[in-house]
Amino acid sequence: MQTRAMFRWGQLCSRVFAVEFNVRSKSLYFSLSSNPQVLPRGLQELFGDSGKVFSVLVHSENRIKKAQMLANIKHKLSITLSRDCDVFEASSFLPDAKNSVVKGVFIRDKSATCVSEDTLRTLQQENDAICVFSYKSEGQHCWQELWTPANHEEVSKLDRKCLYVNHSPEAEHHPTTLDIKNSDVFYSVNEAINVLRECVDIIPESKEVLKLVDKQLETRRSDGFPVIVIEGLDATGASSRFGTFPEVSHSPESSASPEFSAFPWLGCSPLKCSAPPQSSASPPNLVPYQNPLKTLTCFPIGKTTLTEALKESMNATLLKSPPQRLAPFRQRFDSEPPLIRRAFYALGNYITAAHIAKESLRAPVIVDRYWHSTAAYAIATAVGGRMENLPKPGSELYQWPEDLLQPNLVLLLTLSPEERVRRLRDRGQDKTTEETELELNQIFRLKVEEAYKRIQNPRCMIVDASPSPQQVLQQVQRLIRNKCHL
């Protein structure tokens, strides 16, 4: 009740709505007003001239509840809506106001059934943090109506008044970037700890992780041996913004990353679609929630080979983030929404930092993934749509956390798309579905790589991992000698 009040007449008119309609073009923005307006072509296309159109927004003061609810909605829609429905990422925000973002989805239903209405009605009745709007078009005008729950008549009187959809100019900063700090990326250990503390009742494993953090926490180190982080842009990289992926595991048999998804078109738009929108990366009629491990294979870039070889050749200590101690909890946190999953990985970095501080007093330390991985994947996943939506270079979102131990050198292994395809062919794979999906992930991968490159203090250096393992090792050894004076 309190939540829906937020969306009453006055508040609605000051908010802007964004929909990720097509991965290759700008997000579509609209606002609401009591005055009708002839809509530009993009919005007319979005609201369409046939079918039913809805949006769903989730708002709650409890961020854990909000994150889980959004994930559940997306999951529910993915398993109940027919293929005649398109589902896009959507949000509502106050221009340039941090943490004003309310996330949700936009649905276009061209089917003749009432499944979408029924599903939305059930969702709304189950939880009063969910706001559902429907849109009607007449000629070149379109208006929005707030759905009211049957038992809230007084709200109904206020809100039944329709508001016209008006064009809104493109936001200077993509709305999702307003919400990244402390939702997707954490810039101090305490912020990440707070999230896990808020989860202890619903995720008992949080308590174990917090205990480890308490025990290990040590962020400063005195001068010792150099610390070199090896990062790798694995070739999987589709976003899991559609919700939870309980199937994804970090079991020893599988090296699939949590970003690795059965929805290679995610992180783009639409989330689910009846037919591939023109020039979008979305494949048609894909069945939602396939087991990603069955449909895609993680593509190795040679990070393990390199880190092991460095360990041998430098007589170094090899550490990992997240550390082995967190392995039993990883699968659990990977199945949670970004807020919780990212806080877990952030804490993994702080635990690894304590190990680095200790080990670097004795020998050089090689670290397999660290903060660059945590931040780059989180930012690229949180920001929907095209590359231009990423936070601008120099944004505070790319700053290293002040309380996290800094390495001396960060190297990012990359492969050109051609080399990636060549290696897949070498593994005996033809131009299969798998490869096509990897190609579809290209936009997401480019966003991750760009986010990696924008992270500062320390920046990462790019290493081409295309040559032979021996050549890659030699190249990296040269860099370490030059940069760390070894």
Ligand SMILES: Nc1ncnc2c1ncn2[C@@H]1O[C@H](COP(=O)(O)OP(=O)(O)O)[C@@H](O)[C@H]1O
């Ligand atoms: N530079 C390279 N060129 C070709 N193959 C490589 C290279 N580096 C590693 N490999 C091979 O790729 C496979 C996976 O390597 P690995 O180091 O485990 O990758 P990652 O840790 O990135 O998943 C191994 O069979 C390894 O021998």
Ligand SMILES: Nc1ccn([C@@H]2O[C@H](COP(=O)(O)OP(=O)(O)O)[C@@H](O)[C@H]2O)c(=O)n1
């Ligand atoms: N320090 C880290 C390490 C991994 N991660 C997450 O874990 C994923 C990679 O994990 P992985 O086990 O597949 O990595 P590799 O086996 O490729 O090294 C990244 O995509 C990140 O989402 C992180 O956020 N922070």
